Amino acid sequence: MDFAFDARTEELRAKLLAFMDEYVYPAEAVAEEQRERLASPWDTPAVVGELKAEARRQGLWNLFLPDSEHGAGLTNLQYAPLAEITGRSPHLAPTALNCAAPDTGNMEVLAQFGDDRQKKQWLEPLLAGEIRSAFAMTEPEVASSDATNITTLIERAPDGTDEYVITGRKWYISGAMNPDCRIFIVMGKTDPDGSDIRRQQSMVLVPRDTPGVEVKRAMRVYGYEDHSHGGHAEVVFHGARVPVSNLVGEEGGGFAIAQARLGPGRIHHCMRLIGMAERAIELMCRRAVARTAFGKPLAQQGVVHNWIADARVAVEQLRLLVLKTAWMMDTVGNKGAHAEIQAIKIATPRTVVDIIDKAVQLHGAGGVSQDFPLAELWASARTLKLADGPDEVHQRSLARRELKKYV
Numbered sequence: 001m002d003f004a005f006d007a008r009t010e011e012l013r014a015k016l017l018a019f020m021d022e023y024v025y026p027a028e029a030v031a032e033e034q035r036e037r038l039a040s041p042w043d044t045p046a047v048v049g050e051l052k053a054e055a056r057r058q059g060l061w062n063l064f065l066p067d068s069e070h071g072a073g074l075t076n077l078q079y080a081p082l083a084e085i086t087g088r089s090p091h092l093a094p095t096a097l098n099c100a101a102p103d104t105g106n107m108e109v110l111a112q113f114g115d116d117r118q119k120k121q122w123l124e125p126l127l128a129g130e131i132r133s134a135f136a137m138t139e140p141e142v143a144s145s146d147a148t149n150i151t152t153l154i155e156r157a158p159d160g161t162d163e164y165v166i167t168g169r170k171w172y173i174s175g176a177m178n179p180d181c182r183i184f185i186v187m188g189k190t191d192p193d194g195s196d197i198r199r200q201q202s203m204v205l206v207p208r209d210t211p212g213v214e215v216k217r218a219m220r221v222y223g224y225e226d227h228s229h230g231g232h233a234e235v236v237f238h239g240a241r242v243p244v245s246n247l248v249g250e251e252g253g254g255f256a257i258a259q260a261r262l263g264p265g266r267i268h269h270c271m272r273l274i275g276m277a278e279r280a281i282e283l284m285c286r287r288a289v290a291r292t293a294f295g296k297p298l299a300q301q302g303v304v305h306n307w308i309a310d311a312r313v314a315v316e317q318l319r320l321l322v323l324k325t326a327w328m329m330d331t332v333g334n335k336g337a338h339a340e341i342q343a344i345k346i347a348t349p350r351t352v353v354d355i356i357d358k359a360v361q362l363h364g365a366g367g368v369s370q371d372f373p374l375a376e377l378w379a380s381a382r383t384l385k386l387a388d389g390p391d392e393v394h395q396r397s398l399a400r401r402e403l404k405k406y407v
């Protein structure tokens with residue numbers, strides 16, 4: 001077993017680490033400051049465009065896409081340590097490299113299931129970082145962790161035109177508040193009464209400017225509006241019409257596409273979470289050596305040693321599991337790595353939430369303030385116990401797989 005990264009990964013890691021130091025970390029404060037002067041907080045600060053141009057110039061672009069026709073052609077194992085590095089600045093670096101969710105999953109869907117026209121119209125500008133996109137599945141009225149519950153209707157137009165009519169309400173649609181988000185991949189039901197509950201759903205492309213699409217409000221995350229992610233919108237479809245040719249894949253194929261989309265998305269989140277944990281450990285250590293209470297630096301308190309040591313052990317464990325999962329996705333496919341993907345999706349957010357929480361504690365009031373990134377990091381990590389499938393859903397499926405061996 002070889003634990004070393006290959007030459008291409010090492011080269012890209014060195015480049016990316018330098019890019020983070022030179023451009024990304026200094027841009028964090030600049031982006032915040034620029035956002036305060038924007039006409040709308042949902043617009044993109046100019047510094048983000050500058051970061052994107054520089055990343056592209058350096059070849060640090062579309063690294064997430066294993067398909068070498070459209071992306072960098074990296075394996076999951078090669079991409080994992082790079083995504084981890086971007087997780088250290090999760091509100092800027094993934095966007096700078098055109099590797100941010102939900103665009104990544106949407107580009108994968110278009111690359112894998114889109115036809116030539118859809119690729120030209122939507123995939124190409126997404127790959128070029130000219131527009132953003134959103135994925136609209138979750139609905140406020142139904143338990144959406146079970147995607148068969150989705151109620152949004154995608155119906156053939158009754159007037160005989162070659163169009164679908166879309167009616168429904170979605171929420172927590174990431175990225176949708178950003179005006180650069182021009183296209184929604186919408187999951188709904190084309191055959192709500194079909195006998196196979198996993199063939200009732202389809203996906204259609206709905207341009208943002210379609211009449212009948214209402215981006216209603218920004219949902220908050222523990223009070224944060226998540227401007228840098230383009231927010232998480234409630235979106236209502238009031239009989240919005242799109243051509244039938246906007247169907248992605250085939251009618252009834254929506255559920256399967258959603259499953260295919262989530263595998264890579266989950267591991268990308270876990271990779272970035274490890275980077276978030278590393279940032280929290282770094283902040284924790286820096287604060288511990290710099291701050292004195294009751295006559296000695298916090299770094300000399302035994303309890304702080306425990307927090308730091310436990311965090312280091314946990315991160316090393318998680319990284320190994322995530323890298324093993326990446327390797328399995330590369331060697332036996334996403335389906336073959338299903339159990340491992342579930343394992344990392346259960347283990348990573350909760351462990352990282354705990355690590356960030358310790359870093360918050362060590363920072364005292366500063367930890368929950370806006371002057372350190374920890375409070376926002378905590379809120380982001382916490383949402384990943386829900387998004388892309390709540391922990392309990394993965395636990396249920398993993399336990400069933402384990403039990404099957406004994407039945």
Ligand SMILES: Cc1cc2nc3c(=O)[nH]c(=O)nc-3n(C[C@H](O)[C@H](O)[C@H](O)COP(=O)(O)OP(=O)(O)OC[C@H]3O[C@@H](n4cnc5c(N)ncnc54)[C@H](O)[C@@H]3O)c2cc1C
Nearest residue numbers: 135136137138143144145172173174383387388389390392
């Ligand atoms: C910040 C954020 C961003 C998001 N971005 C998007 C997006 O871009 N697009 C999109 O479509 N959705 C998005 N979501 C929605 C997310 O995917 C859903 O919240 C998630 O799938 C859970 O669905 P739900 O909220 O309807 O919870 P429900 O399905 O109502 O589940 C509630 C709880 O019930 C429990 N539960 C459910 N099933 C089981 C089970 N089998 N066993 C035991 N317990 C169970 C779990 O504890 C679960 O948390 C986002 C959510 C957040 C918080």
